[in-house]
Amino acid sequence: MAAAAAPAxxxxxxxxxxxxxxxxxxxxxxxxxxxxxxxxxxxxxxxMCPKGLAATEIMYHPARLLTPLKRDGERGGGRxxxxxxDTALSEIAERLTRIRGESGPESIAIGQGTGRHxxxxxxxxxxxxxxxxxxxxxxxxxxxPRITVSNLTYGAFVGADxxxxxxxxxxxxxxxxxxxxxxxxxxxxxxxxxLKRGSFGIAIDPRRSETAALCQLWLPIRPGTDAALALAxxxxxxxxxxxxxxxxxxxxxxxxxxxxxxxxxxxxWAAAITGVAAADIEKAARRYATxxxxxIEWGVALEQNPxxxxxxxxxxxxxxxxxxxxxxGGDLLAAGRLRPYPVLREALSSDALGKRIGAKDYxxxxxxxxxxxxxxxxxxxxxxxxxxxxxxRAFLMIGNNPLVTVANAKEVRESMLCAxxxxxxxxxxxxxxxxxxxVLPAAYWPEVNQVVELPYVMETGVVAxxxxxxxxxxxxxxxxxxxxxxxxxxxxxAESLEDILDHRLEPLGLTFEQLKAQHLYQPPQEYRKFExxxxxxxxxxxxxxxxxxxxLGYDPLPTHREPPESPVSTPEVAGEFPYILITGSRRRxxxxxxxxxxxxxxxxxxxxxxxxxxxxxERHGIVSGDWVWVASPRGRIRMxxxxxxxIREDVVNVDxxxxxxxxxxxEFGVWESNANVLTANTPPYDPAxxxxxxxxxxxxxxxxx
Ligand SMILES: Nc1nc2c(c(=O)[nH]1)N[C@H]1C(S)=C(S)[C@@H](COP(=O)(O)OP(=O)(O)OC[C@H]3O[C@@H](n4cnc5c(=O)[nH]c(N)nc54)[C@H](O)[C@@H]3O)O[C@H]1N2
Ligand SMILES: Nc1nc2c(c(=O)[nH]1)N[C@H]1C(S)=C(S)[C@@H](COP(=O)(O)OP(=O)(O)OC[C@H]3O[C@@H](n4cnc5c(=O)[nH]c(N)nc54)[C@H](O)[C@@H]3O)O[C@H]1N2
Ligand code: SF4
Ligand SMILES: [Mo]
Numbered sequence: 001m002a003a004a005a006a007p008a009x010x011x012x013x014x015x016x017x018x019x020x021x022x023x024x025x026x027x028x029x030x031x032x033x034x035x036x037x038x039x040x041x042x043x044x045x046x047x048m049c050p051k052g053l054a055a056t057e058i059m060y061h062p063a064r065l066l067t068p069l070k071r072d073g074e075r076g077g078g079r080x081x082x083x084x085x086d087t088a089l090s091e092i093a094e095r096l097t098r099i100r101g102e103s104g105p106e107s108i109a110i111g112q113g114t115g116r117h118x119x120x121x122x123x124x125x126x127x128x129x130x131x132x133x134x135x136x137x138x139x140x141x142x143x144x145p146r147i148t149v150s151n152l153t154y155g156a157f158v159g160a161d162x163x164x165x166x167x168x169x170x171x172x173x174x175x176x177x178x179x180x181x182x183x184x185x186x187x188x189x190x191x192x193x194x195l196k197r198g199s200f201g202i203a204i205d206p207r208r209s210e211t212a213a214l215c216q217l218w219l220p221i222r223p224g225t226d227a228a229l230a231l232a233x234x235x236x237x238x239x240x241x242x243x244x245x246x247x248x249x250x251x252x253x254x255x256x257x258x259x260x261x262x263x264x265x266x267x268x269w270a271a272a273i274t275g276v277a278a279a280d281i282e283k284a285a286r287r288y289a290t291x292x293x294x295x296i297e298w299g300v301a302l303e304q305n306p307x308x309x310x311x312x313x314x315x316x317x318x319x320x321x322x323x324x325x326x327x328x329g330g331d332l333l334a335a336g337r338l339r340p341y342p343v344l345r346e347a348l349s350s351d352a353l354g355k356r357i358g359a360k361d362y363x364x365x366x367x368x369x370x371x372x373x374x375x376x377x378x379x380x381x382x383x384x385x386x387x388x389x390x391x392x393r394a395f396l397m398i399g400n401n402p403l404v405t406v407a408n409a410k411e412v413r414e415s416m417l418c419a420x421x422x423x424x425x426x427x428x429x430x431x432x433x434x435x436x437x438x439v440l441p442a443a444y445w446p447e448v449n450q451v452v453e454l455p456y457v458m459e460t461g462v463v464a465x466x467x468x469x470x471x472x473x474x475x476x477x478x479x480x481x482x483x484x485x486x487x488x489x490x491x492x493x494a495e496s497l498e499d500i501l502d503h504r505l506e507p508l509g510l511t512f513e514q515l516k517a518q519h520l521y522q523p524p525q526e527y528r529k530f531e532x533x534x535x536x537x538x539x540x541x542x543x544x545x546x547x548x549x550x551x552l553g554y555d556p557l558p559t560h561r562e563p564p565e566s567p568v569s570t571p572e573v574a575g576e577f578p579y580i581l582i583t584g585s586r587r588r589x590x591x592x593x594x595x596x597x598x599x600x601x602x603x604x605x606x607x608x609x610x611x612x613x614x615x616x617x618e619r620h621g622i623v624s625g626d627w628v629w630v631a632s633p634r635g636r637i638r639m640x641x642x643x644x645x646x647i648r649e650d651v652v653n654v655d656x657x658x659x660x661x662x663x664x665x666x667e668f669g670v671w672e673s674n675a676n677v678l679t680a681n682t683p684p685y686d687p688a689x690x691x692x693x694x695x696x697x698x699x700x701x702x703x704x705x
């Protein structure tokens with residue numbers, strides 16, 4: 001017998017989260033047999049997290065979907081029949097064409113998941129279909145507000161300089177826990193290295209998170225009050241004259257207005273709102289303004305509430321005041337090296353644009369000035385359920401599990417039951433995919449070709465993700481959408497994925513094949529790019545006062561607004577639900593609703609957790625490991641108690657993303673421990689983005705028998 005061939009070792013990039021770890025994939029007989037971190041990448045420094053290292057377990061999991069499925073019997077009945085790709089795609093194309101013809105393209109909605117390889121292609125597909133109604137459960141609540149605000153304020157997105165010669169002296173982690181949640185603009189590994197090299201860490205977080213534990217200063221903020229804290233820091237920086245006088249004078253506009261605006265926002269004022277000691281607010285402000293260069297690592301916690309725009313703006317202004325922008329070891333302006341993904345915005349008719357659900361109300365989510373215009377989630381599901389303002393008849397889920405990741409999950413289910421056609425592209429059968437008519441088997445990251453920007457949106461570097469194997473009949477989402485576009489005769493259908501990748505890479509003088517061969521493209525970092533022609537805002541300056549926002553009818557200067565459900569704004573609700581609920585703090589082992597079926601990951605974190613202080617535990621006779629009910633005015637879920645002193649005494653933190661793949665389909669126990677049973681998708685929303693409240697809600701805890 002001939003000896004087996006030695007494995008080929010191919011370089012790619014992990015996308016188990018938003019991605020970025022350079023990886024060596026060992027391939028033997030058409031299978032990935034081993035996944036190891038590749039040495040030499042400045043982004044992951046020869047390391048990977050447990051999710052990435054579990055890639056083979058995920059790819060070859062016995063429950064992985066390997067062939068297209070068509071529903072047999074009633075919707076949600078859990079009975080399926082395997083069909084060929086050709087049958088599935090021709091039936092789907094035919095039904096979509098009919099619905100589009102009868103009710104207009106806007107009657108087709110697309111729900112996609114967070115920042116995956118197919119993200120921009122899904123936007124393209126929506127435009128090709130001519131529907132303005134696509135969403136992502138992050139969007140209004142994740143990242144897009146940070147990008148939009150950066151664009152409005154500095155003319156570009158910003159991210160910390162961990163690659164250069166100068167280590168940041170100060171890092172503020174604001175509602176962000178990158179030691180666990182990288183990559184969302186950065187990767188955990190360079191953050192840890194910066195702290196090891198001596199950065200002074202300041203964490204603004206109701207919990208002493210894994211990141212806060214590595215910091216010198218922890219500001220345990222009351223959830224939902226971040227704008228007040230940021231305004232007070234601005235007040236300290238201004239009144240103590242710690243701002244960068246030269247930078248402010250030369251490179252900012254609206255300073256005088258800001259000075260007047262924050263004059264009353266003293267540390268004492270903010271201490272009463274945020275629960276953070278005034279002396280600590282002063283310490284943080286002084287440190288960031290004077291121990292330069294400094295960076296602000298801002299997280300999703302700023303965005304998951306109805307003061308989203310102004311929370312993010314208030315924090316953004318601190319960079320401008322201190323001149324910590326585009327300097328070595330500071331927050332850098334995004335490079336913009338690649339051609340934008342050809343999302344074919346021009347294919348969307350003006351009639352369709354006018355019909356985008358929520359666009360008129362939430363102008364930075366769906367309007368003309370939006371960075372990545374999309375529809376308002378509560379409105380999309382309402383339209384599906386009620387036909388108001390028109391009926392959504394078809395729903396395509398591309399890597400999205402809305403029964404678990406969208407607020408008010410029960411209403412999502414009710415809405416989906418009203419849709420006529422549901423298609424899911426998925427790795428595994430999920431509670432959401434269980435409601436579909438067709439479930440298409442999607443490729444996982446080692447089975448995918450893409451160009452990856454690192455860090456996400458920053459484009460400091462560009463890396464090739466390459467398909468090294470084929471698993472079952474699984475197909476890369478982009479190619480499925482390309483094929484549907486072709487069968488439906490949609491605009492742009494002739495362009496292949498390779499054409500698109502080559503088009504994006506053109507400014508680098510590379511083709512996708514060439515990038516694959518060299519893996520990483522990373523030119524030297526350029527600093528102070530604004531000195532050549534200014535910031536890319538209308539005033540060519542950092543806009544402390546935003547005329548752009550004013551024109552759209554939004555506050556040009558940030559203000560604090562109390563969350564709509566809180567001990568302060570709804571004391572009557574707080575009587576029955578006395579604790580402040582935060583949901584979804586990331587766990588290293590899971591990506592949102594993923595991985596509960598992966599033994600090596602589930603073993604490390606077998607149960608859904610609710611985290612609270614010993615004072616709370618004692619009050620209710622609970623010890624760590626007890627099962628508890630966490631209830632909000634909307635429902636209750638069963639969680640395992642994790643009692644810890646590393647959290648404010650008035651806060652309960654619950655995991656999000658839980659369902660139980662080991663339980664009976666089609667529901668897989670999705671109502672038992674799902675944080676989005678507790679959350680609200682009702683108004684008031686953030687006036688610009690339409691964000692609803694996922695954090696800083698009210699709850700109570702009691703022991704479950
Ligand atoms: N309560 C609460 N809710 C939240 C949050 C919170 O903090 N609290 N966070 C919100 C945020 S910020 C986000 S971004 C969203 C995330 O929301 P989602 O993106 O919906 O969540 P995931 O569970 O990551 O992904 C959904 C599905 O995508 C599938 N999948 C993974 N990779 C691929 C692929 O390449 N192709 C295809 N077709 N499918 C794939 C997975 O199997 C999974 O079932 O959740 C939001 N929901
Ligand atoms: N392992 C893993 N990594 C991930 C993900 C995942 O699911 N798993 N998801 C990815 C996605 S889509 C995203 S959006 C990012 C999110 O990653 P991060 O931005 O780091 O967000 P979280 O970990 O959800 O929350 C960060 C911190 O905010 C705190 N917090 C809660 N409420 C408030 C508040 O009102 N104010 C302040 N200041 N802090 C608050 C929480 O205690 C938590 O420690 O992670 C990405 N990376
Ligand atoms: S941090 Fe993200 S990219 Fe890196 S190994 Fe983990 S899942 Fe993969
Ligand atoms: Mo997100």
